[in-house]
Amino acid sequence: MSDLVKISSIALYTAFIVYLLATLFFGATIKDRRTADTSKRNIAGNIGITLTILGFLAQLVYFITRWVAGGHAPVSNMFEFVTFLGMSLVLGFIIIYFYYRLNVLGLFALPIAMLIIAYASVFPSDLAPLVPSLQSHWLYIHVTTVSISQGILAISFVAGLIYLIRTVEQANATKKTTWLEIILYLLLSGLGFVITTTSFSIMDYNAPFLVPIEGDVITTEYHMPAIVGPKDGKLMDKNRMTPLFDIPSWFQGEDASRKLNTLIWSFSAGLIMYGLIRLFLRKRIGAGIQPLLKRISPSLIDEIVYRSVAIGFPLFTLGGLIFAAIWAQVAWDRFWGWDPKEVWALITFFFYAAFLHLRLSRGWHGEKSAWLAVIGFAIIMFNIIVVNLVLAGLHSYA
Numbered sequence: 001m002s003d004l005v006k007i008s009s010i011a012l013y014t015a016f017i018v019y020l021l022a023t024l025f026f027g028a029t030i031k032d033r034r035t036a037d038t039s040k041r042n043i044a045g046n047i048g049i050t051l052t053i054l055g056f057l058a059q060l061v062y063f064i065t066r067w068v069a070g071g072h073a074p075v076s077n078m079f080e081f082v083t084f085l086g087m088s089l090v091l092g093f094i095i096i097y098f099y100y101r102l103n104v105l106g107l108f109a110l111p112i113a114m115l116i117i118a119y120a121s122v123f124p125s126d127l128a129p130l131v132p133s134l135q136s137h138w139l140y141i142h143v144t145t146v147s148i149s150q151g152i153l154a155i156s157f158v159a160g161l162i163y164l165i166r167t168v169e170q171a172n173a174t175k176k177t178t179w180l181e182i183i184l185y186l187l188l189s190g191l192g193f194v195i196t197t198t199s200f201s202i203m204d205y206n207a208p209f210l211v212p213i214e215g216d217v218i219t220t221e222y223h224m225p226a227i228v229g230p231k232d233g234k235l236m237d238k239n240r241m242t243p244l245f246d247i248p249s250w251f252q253g254e255d256a257s258r259k260l261n262t263l264i265w266s267f268s269a270g271l272i273m274y275g276l277i278r279l280f281l282r283k284r285i286g287a288g289i290q291p292l293l294k295r296i297s298p299s300l301i302d303e304i305v306y307r308s309v310a311i312g313f314p315l316f317t318l319g320g321l322i323f324a325a326i327w328a329q330v331a332w333d334r335f336w337g338w339d340p341k342e343v344w345a346l347i348t349f350f351f352y353a354a355f356l357h358l359r360l361s362r363g364w365h366g367e368k369s370a371w372l373a374v375i376g377f378a379i380i381m382f383n384i385i386v387v388n389l390v391l392a393g394l395h396s397y398a
Contacts, residue, residue, distance in 0.1 A: 004069035005127065011062035012083065016117055018055035019090070019110045022048045026106035030292045045103040052094060052106060059087045070127040075143040077128070082120035082384065084144070088151025089113045092312075096155055096304060104296055105304070109158045115187070118194040122201070138327035145319025150380050152312035153352070159304040160373030167298050167367060170287035180286045183374060185274045192269025197262065200224045207240035209233035220258065227264050230257040302366050305373050306359060313352045320345045344383045351376055 025048035029041045063084070066074040074080040093109040096102075130139070161183065168176045200223055207222040211230045220230055222240075229235070229243030247257040274285070281288035324345065325335040336342060355372045358364040364372070 004065045008062045008065040008069060009125075011058045011065065012117070015055045015059035015062065016114060018051050018058060019114050019117075022051035022055060023107060023110045023114075025051065026103050026110070029103040030107065041103070045101075045106075048103065048106055049094070049097055052090065052097075052110065056087070056090050056094060059083075059090070063087065066127070072130055073140045073144065075147065076130055076139065077123065079120050079123040079125045081143065081147065082123070083117055084147045085151055085154075085384070086113045086116035086120065088148045089116065089154045090151075091148065092152040092155045092308070093158075095152075096308065099307075100300065100304060102296075102300065102304070104162060104293065105155075105158060108162055109155060112154065112158060112187070115190055115194065118198075119190065122194065122197045136327065136330060138323065138330060142319055142323040142327050145315060145323055149312045149315035149319055152308055153316065153380060154377055156305045156308035156312065156373040157377030159301050159308060160370035160377075162293065162296065163298060163301040163305065163370040164367070164374070165286050165289050166293040166296055166301065167370075168286065170284060170290055173284075177284060177286060181284055184285045185270055188273045188277075189267050189270025192271075192273060193262070193266035196224065196265045196269050206237075208236040210236060220255070222258055222261065224261060224265055226257075226261055228257055228261045233257070298366065302369060305369050306365075309352055309355055309373065309376075313356065316352065317349060321349055341383070344379075348376075348379050348383065351379055 025044045028044040029048070063074060066080070075084050089109065090113050093105060093113070097105060164176075164180055164183075168180055170177060205223055205225070207226055209220050209222065209226075209230050210217055211220050211233045219236075220233070225241035226235070226243040227241075229246050231246050231249060233243075233246065235242060247260055277285055277288075324342070328337065328342075329335040355369075355376060358372070359369055
């Protein structure tokens with residue numbers, strides 16, 4: 001059993017490294033396109049997609065060996081689900097790639113997949129038996145269908161981001177360029193979250209606080225230096241960083257101070273990376289990337305945005321609403337209960353339904369469609385991060 005777990009971990013790590021190599025080859029296909037040899041670009045693209053497939057197969061080995069070791073499909077906790085989401089995004093990219101043969105899609109899709117997989121690594125990865133409510137074949141049917149659909153919908157975000165970087169006028173700062181830079185900064189903040197949490201985890205950082213709660217005193221532990229401390233908390237280790245301020249009293253919720261502290265670290269790390277990139281480029285990041293995308297056809301990217309939603313939306317409807325309702329009826333004797341996760345799934349459904357309506361009936365093509373694809377991905381990530389980890393509900397076990 002332990003050997004299978006080790007093989008599973010090695011396979012996942014291998015997949016991550018292979019995706020990184022594939023990204024470099026996809027990057028070579030757009031570097032200096034005015035003078036580069038077309039045949040060399042084709043070779044680089046072929047190597048890139050071959051490595052991507054090999055990485056996906058390695059991640060498939062991770063999935064199968066972990067399934068065998070744990071006795072159930074590895075989609076039952078945040079580590080497993082988010083890892084499978086990254087795998088689903090790569091699968092969506094492979095499918096779209098062989099239809100359109102667009103190398104630049106890999107240059108953007110694979111880093112986001114790697115970021116998602118890296119995000120999964122901050123959660124506990126230990127194998128654990130399923131809680132009673134998850135001991136059902138509907139676990140595999142519902143969760144895998146939702147994850148695959150979200151992976152395909154994520155491709156619409158990737159294509160939408162490429163479209164916006166390619167077409168938004170960068171000569172002067174406008175609302176559009178500002179929002180585009182905010183999107184890029186948030187992606188860097190996601191990377192900042194992974195880097196900071198992983199770094200302090202490697203250092204085994206621990207800062208205990210005594211916190212008074214409702215007449216009792218409990219101990220809470222920070223695993224990152226406390227920029228913001230718990231309300232009226234007392235730091236027990238004098239060698240650790242003293243909080244700059246306590247969390248406001250109106251900020252409620254379990255572990256609210258630690259969550260806010262992690263958020264501050266993530267956005268701060270993202271801001272530092274954003275500032276360094278801006279300093280290196282001496283221009284907005286979008287403006288720095290745009291010249292590399294000049295020969296990319298906006299109409300082709302726009303078509304990929306639409307097709308990704310056209311494929312992913314029905315799958316999400318099937319997995320996120322229909323299969324979810326069936327499982328809820330089996331597990332909780334009701335098909336709908338206004339749980340936060342259920343509500344956000346409904347919001348996601350209505351958003352992408354509106355996306356297709358506006359595109360097909362109102363002619364929202366091009367830039368409008370791209371912005372909607374970006375917003376849709378933000379809704380999906382809010383569901384995965386905030387609804388799963390912050391809001392209390394029946395799905396909080398994730």
